[in-house]
Every structure is written in C-alpha cells, then in structure tokens.
Amino acid sequence: MKSYASYPSLFDSSRFFLSAPSTSTSKLHYNQPLQSQTGYRSRSNISAMLSTRVLSRSLLRSARPKSTTFFTPRRMLTTESIPASSADSILAAQRLVRPVSPHLTIYQPQLTWYLSMTTRITGVALSGVFYLYAIGYVLVSPFGVDMSVANASKKWGEFNGAVKAAVKAPLAACFSFHFWNGIRHLVWDTGRELTVRGVYRTGYGVLGLTALSTLGLLVV
Amino acid sequence: MASTLRSSAARRILAATKPTSAIRLLPQTRVAAFHASQKHQILPPGPQVVHGTVNDPVPVPIANATHGSYHWAFERIIALGMIPLTVAPFAAGSANPALDAALGTALVLHSHIGFDACVTDYFPKRQYPRTRTFMIWLLRASTITAAVGLFSIQTNDVGLTEGIKRFWRA
Numbered sequence: 001m002k003s004y005a006s007y008p009s010l011f012d013s014s015r016f017f018l019s020a021p022s023t024s025t026s027k028l029h030y031n032q033p034l035q036s037q038t039g040y041r042s043r044s045n046i047s048a049m050l051s052t053r054v055l056s057r058s059l060l061r062s063a064r065p066k067s068t069t070f071f072t073p074r075r076m077l078t079t080e081s082i083p084a085s086s087a088d089s090i091l092a093a094q095r096l097v098r099p100v101s102p103h104l105t106i107y108q109p110q111l112t113w114y115l116s117m118t119t120r121i122t123g124v125a126l127s128g129v130f131y132l133y134a135i136g137y138v139l140v141s142p143f144g145v146d147m148s149v150a151n152a153s154k155k156w157g158e159f160n161g162a163v164k165a166a167v168k169a170p171l172a173a174c175f176s177f178h179f180w181n182g183i184r185h186l187v188w189d190t191g192r193e194l195t196v197r198g199v200y201r202t203g204y205g206v207l208g209l210t211a212l213s214t215l216g217l218l219v220v
Numbered sequence: 221m222a223s224t225l226r227s228s229a230a231r232r233i234l235a236a237t238k239p240t241s242a243i244r245l246l247p248q249t250r251v252a253a254f255h256a257s258q259k260h261q262i263l264p265p266g267p268q269v270v271h272g273t274v275n276d277p278v279p280v281p282i283a284n285a286t287h288g289s290y291h292w293a294f295e296r297i298i299a300l301g302m303i304p305l306t307v308a309p310f311a312a313g314s315a316n317p318a319l320d321a322a323l324g325t326a327l328v329l330h331s332h333i334g335f336d337a338c339v340t341d342y343f344p345k346r347q348y349p350r351t352r353t354f355m356i357w358l359l360r361a362s363t364i365t366a367a368v369g370l371f372s373i374q375t376n377d378v379g380l381t382e383g384i385k386r387f388w389r390a
Contacts, residue, residue, distance in 0.1 A: 088270040091268075091270050092267075092268040092269065092270055093268075095265070095268040096265055096268050098265070100262075100263070100264070100265050103262065104262060105262065120334075120337075120338070123331075123334050124334065124335070124338065127327075127330075127331035127334060127335065130327065130331065130366070131331065131362055131363075131366045133369070134365070134366035134367075134368075134369030134370050134373070135362060135365045135366050135369055136369070137369035137372060137373060138365050138366075138368050138369040138372065139365065148377055149373065149377050149378045149382075149383040149386055149387070150377075150378070150386075152387075153383075153386040153387045153390040154390065156387055156390045157390030164390075168388070179303075179306065182299055182302075182303075183303065185299075186296065186299060186300060189296055217388075220388070
C-alpha cells in the first residue's frame with residue numbers, strides 16, 4: 001500500500017483552524033516529530049497492526065481517569081502560540097511538500113490532444129525561427145555582420161546537402177502541419193466537425209495532407 | 221480510515237519503534253511531509269500562493285466583449301486572412317509587395333498572439349507575477365524588434381516571400 005488519498009485532504013484541513021479569525025491561534029503538534037509518524041502503516045504487517053490495536057486499547061483503558069484523586073491524566077500534547085498571520089505561510093510550505101499531481105505522462109496518447117499540442121509546438125518553432133532572424137537582422141547588422149538575405153542565404157547554401165535536408169524537412173513538416181491543422185481549427189470555430197467522429201476524421205486528414213505537402217515542399 | 225482514528229499514544233509508541241522516514245522536514249515552519257504516494261512530477265511544484273480563505277467567493281468579472289470576445293474574433297480574422305496570403309505566392313511563384321507586406325504584418329501579429337498565449341498559459345499571474353510581467357514585456361520588445369527587422373527586409377532587402385524562397389532554394 002503506497003498511497004492513500006485521505007492524507008492530503010485530512011491535513012490540508014489545517015487551513016480551517018489555522019485561519020480562524022482570532023488574533024492568535026495555537027498549533028498542535030505531538031511530542032514526537034510528525035514525520036516519524038508518517039508511513040508507519042505501510043511498513044507494518046497485520047500482526048503488528050493487531051498488536052498495536054490491542055496495545056492502544058489497553059493504553060486508553062489505563063489512561064481513563066478512574067479516580068481523579070490520585071491519577072491525573074497527562075495530555076501527550078504541547079501547544080505553541082503562533083500568530084494567525086503565519087497561517088498562509090505554513091499552508092504554502094505544507095503544499096510545497098505535497099506530491100505534484102501526475103499529468104501529461106499518465107494520459108493515453110490520443111490524436112486529439114497530441115495534434116492540439118503539436119499545433120502550438122510547430123507554431124512556436126516557426127515563429128521562433130522567424131523572430132530570431134528578424135531580430136538578428138536589426139540587432140546584429142549594426143556590428144558589421146552582414147545579415148542581408150543575399151549574404152545569409154549564400155552562407156546557408158554552402159552547407160552540406162544532408163545538413164540542409166535535416167533542417168528543411170522538420171521546417172517543412174512544421175509549416176505543413178500548422179497550416180493544415182490551423183484550417184482544421186478554423187473549421188471547428190464555425191461549429192462544424194465538432195464530434196468525436198469529426199475530430200478523428202479531420203485529424204487523420206490533416207496528417208495525410210501534412211505528409212503530402214511536406215514532401216511537396218522538399219522537392220520545390 | 222482506521223489509522224486516523226487511532227489514539228495518539230499508539231502513534232507515539234509506533235513512532236518510537238519504527239525508523240523515522242527520510243522525508244525532509246522544513247526547518248522553519250515545522251511542516252511534515254504526510255504524503256506517502258510516489259512522485260511522478262515533470263516539473264517541481266511552483267511557488268505555492270494563498271490568497272484569502274477557502275470560503276471567499278470566486279471573483280466573477282463583469283462580462284465585457286473587450287475581455288476576450290473581440291480578441292478571439294481578431295485572432296480568427298488574422299488566421300483566416302493568412303490562408304490566401306500564404307497560398308498566393310505558391311500559386312503565383314512570387315508575391316507582389318503589397319501582398320508581401322500584408323503577409324508580413326499578419327505573420328507578426330499571429331506570432332505575437334501565439335507567443336502571448338504561451339506566456340499566459342505557462343506563467344500564471346497567481347504563481348509567477350514577476351516572471352509573467354517580464355515575459356510579457358520581453359515578448360513586446362521582441363515583437364517590435366522583429367517587426368522593425370521585417371520592415372527593413374521588405375523595404376531595403378528582397379522581401380519576406382522572396383527571402384524565404386532564396387533560403388529554401390539555396
């Protein structure tokens with residue numbers, strides 16, 4: 001047993017008593033450090049649990065005040081006074097040690113969200129290349145670097161054919177995909193093809209068109 | 221759950237007999253790691269920010285078209301306009317300067333909106349207010365610089381479409 005869901009909600013409820021509208025509130029903590037109390041159950045076997053239960057029951061029985069004259073029950077707790085204003089920082093610190101909810105890696109790869117994600121990635125890649133060149137054109141040219149299209153394309157043309165293909169093929173694929181899937185999104189924006197069937201049909205259509213136009217761009 | 225109902229005395233005895241876990245205890249705030257589940261994180265948790273209490277109502281802004289509706293329509297008009305502007309040079313073999321200027325302008329705006337959406341998504345105001353502001357201004361500066369560069373390419377150089385063509389066929 002590795003995880004149980006009641007812990008986060010249980011301890012996050014400290015929020016409620018910590019943010020009570022009083023000037024000062026008290027924080028409860030046991031004499032033993034709290035961290036040593038966590039996870040003990042995962043390490044204990046059934047016999048240990050049974051013996052624990054018996055032990056705790058007997059301890060509770062012995063702790064019950066039978067006669068207050070000679071036995072005073074001792075509380076195993078200490079309290080510490082903290083200002084109410086520190087409640088948020090304690091909560092924030094507590095949340096930092098919570099496990100991050102799993103995402104991306106736990107979802108089944110599906111055409112729907114993979115194509116959606118790829119649209120953004122390809123768009124950022126294409127615009128990134130465009131921005132880099134255009135910004136370089138402004139910022140680097142004053143330092144004597146010739147960024148003109150004539151010069152830069154001549155330098156680029158001197159590269160090995162394999163290198164050029166290795167750069168051009170992904171760029172062609174990015175452009176093709178972003179173009180076709182952009183049209184798909186615009187079709188959705190008119191309310192059409194907004195069904196599971198429509199999403200998959202247009203999705204496979206986009207993939208097919210992307211493959212074709214990528215090849216087309218590489219031979220022009 | 222049974223373990224939460226057990227007496228504190230039993231817990232203390234158990235805690236004394238079991239080895240303490242190696243989970244890090246924050247030094248200042250005495251916050252314990254209560255979570256036994258395995259971590260599957262891609263990125264570490266961002267700064268945890270607490271505003272108000274859990275009982276506060278969700279702030280609902282007054283509905284206004286300038287809060288997104290116009291932006292959405294503007295985005296689509298640009299994207300729609302870019303389809304013929306992109307196809308035309310392929311069909312014609314070259315672009316006339318007016319079409320090239322229109323494509324360049326649309327491209328800068330489209331890129332800016334796209335990058336801006338990324339900043340909005342990945343730098344939430346609640347968690348990263350400063351980084352977000354920085355990224356927004358960095359993007360604005362980049363867009364303006366890129367627009368100046370593009371203007372320069374279109375006026376002093378061969379133009380956007382012709383430029384791409386030369387690189388592609390180099």
